[in-house]
Every structure is written in C-alpha cells, then in structure tokens.
Amino acid sequence: MKRLKDLPIKQQLIIMICLISMVSLFIASSAFIAYDRYAFKKNMVHELTILSRIIAGRSSAAVAYSDAYQVRQNLDSLGANNTIYSACVTNELGELIAMWSRDVAQPIEKAGEPIANVTCLARQSFISRFTDGYLDILQPILWEETQRIGELHIRVELSELNKRFKVFSVVLFMIVLLVT
Structure with missing residues (x-):
C-alpha cells in the first residue's frame, strides 16, 4: 500500500474523515457502554436495597426471638431472584442465625448452621459494595x-452485568467493523 503522503489529496481526506468518524464512533459507543454499566449498577443497588429492607422487616420478630427456622423461610424467598447467590442473618453480636445459598441445598432444620464456602459478612461499615465479582x-x-x-447480608452475582457488557462490546465491535 502506498504511504499516506504519496496518495492524492482526495484519498487522503477520505481516509482522514473515515478514521475520525471511526474514532468518534468508538468513543461515543464506549461512553454509552460506560454509562449503561454505571446506571445498571446503580439500579441493581437500588432494587436490592429495597428487597433487603423488605426481608429485614419481615425477619425482625424472628431475629428478636432467635427463630432460625422463620428467618430461613424468609431467606428462601430470595431464590426467586436468579442473581442472588447467598444471604445470611446475624444477631446484634454478629452471631449467625440463618443462612441461605443458591448452590447448596441445606435442609431448613439446619438453618442456623454455617454453609461451607459461603461468606457471611456482619458488623461492617458499608451498606453496599462491589467486590470480587459480587455486590454485597x-x-x-x-x-x-x-x-x-x-x-441481613445479601450477596449478588454480577454475571448479568458482565453478560450485558460483553454483548455491548460485541455490538460495538461489529458496528466499527461495518463502518470501516
């Protein structure tokens, strides 16, 4: 291929306009993806905060009387949300009352026993945080x-967010390929 400066001015302008358009499209699409990711995370935190308030409100009497069975029944309702990985409830001293996990079928009679490889955070200073592929x-x-x-601690997988990012990235790549 000829060097750019050896091409006629008309072809140089066409190449420059195409490159500028492609870079502009890439920047605009990247900004859209970044905003969508931010908005999706914000909405996820909002929805799960509301859900956690409902579960916490339904569990207050059971926690007051250390009724692990009733707390576990409340936690079982989180199974309706496919992104929730695990949940647990602790008392004011940080002692486990009940735990639930999507991956481990623990009998409800063992509601107060810890589940292996499931994290239960208690007495932390945050309300929500994104860490290690999860939202806590x-x-x-x-x-x-x-x-x-x-x-109440709820741990949510970010697989849906990651799938969304991958799909948008592929679409961006396809658009840039089609434009060039």
Whole structure:
C-alpha cells in the first residue's frame, strides 16, 4: 500500500474523515457502554436495597426471638431472584442465625448452621459494595424501628452485568467493523 503522503489529496481526506468518524464512533459507543454499566449498577443497588429492607422487616420478630427456622423461610424467598447467590442473618453480636445459598441445598432444620464456602459478612461499615465479582448489601434489622437487633447480608452475582457488557462490546465491535 502506498504511504499516506504519496496518495492524492482526495484519498487522503477520505481516509482522514473515515478514521475520525471511526474514532468518534468508538468513543461515543464506549461512553454509552460506560454509562449503561454505571446506571445498571446503580439500579441493581437500588432494587436490592429495597428487597433487603423488605426481608429485614419481615425477619425482625424472628431475629428478636432467635427463630432460625422463620428467618430461613424468609431467606428462601430470595431464590426467586436468579442473581442472588447467598444471604445470611446475624444477631446484634454478629452471631449467625440463618443462612441461605443458591448452590447448596441445606435442609431448613439446619438453618442456623454455617454453609461451607459461603461468606457471611456482619458488623461492617458499608451498606453496599462491589467486590470480587459480587455486590454485597448489608441491611440492619431493627426492632420497633429504632433498636438494631441484627443484620441481613445479601450477596449478588454480577454475571448479568458482565453478560450485558460483553454483548455491548460485541455490538460495538461489529458496528466499527461495518463502518470501516
């Protein structure tokens, strides 16, 4: 191929316009993907915070009386959301009351026993955080809306977010290929 400076000015302009258009398209698409990822994460935190408040509210009496069976039944309802990996409830001292995991079928009679390879965070200072491919949500469990009697920890897989990112990246790549 001829060097760029050896080409006629008309072809040089066409090449420059195509390159500028391709770079602009790539930057705009990348910005769209970054914003979508940010908005998706924000919406995920919002939805799961609401869900955690509901579960924490439903579990307050069971936590107050250390009823592991009832707490576990409340945690079992999280199975309706395919992205939730695990959940646990601890008392105000950080002691496990009940635990649930999508991957481990633990009998409800063993609700108060820990599940191997499942993390249960308690007494942490954050409300939500993204770490190691998961979103962790911590929700205090309150008695009479004022006294903190325990904590709910929900761990969510980010596989849906990662799939979305991969699909958008492939679409971006295909668009850039089609334009060039």
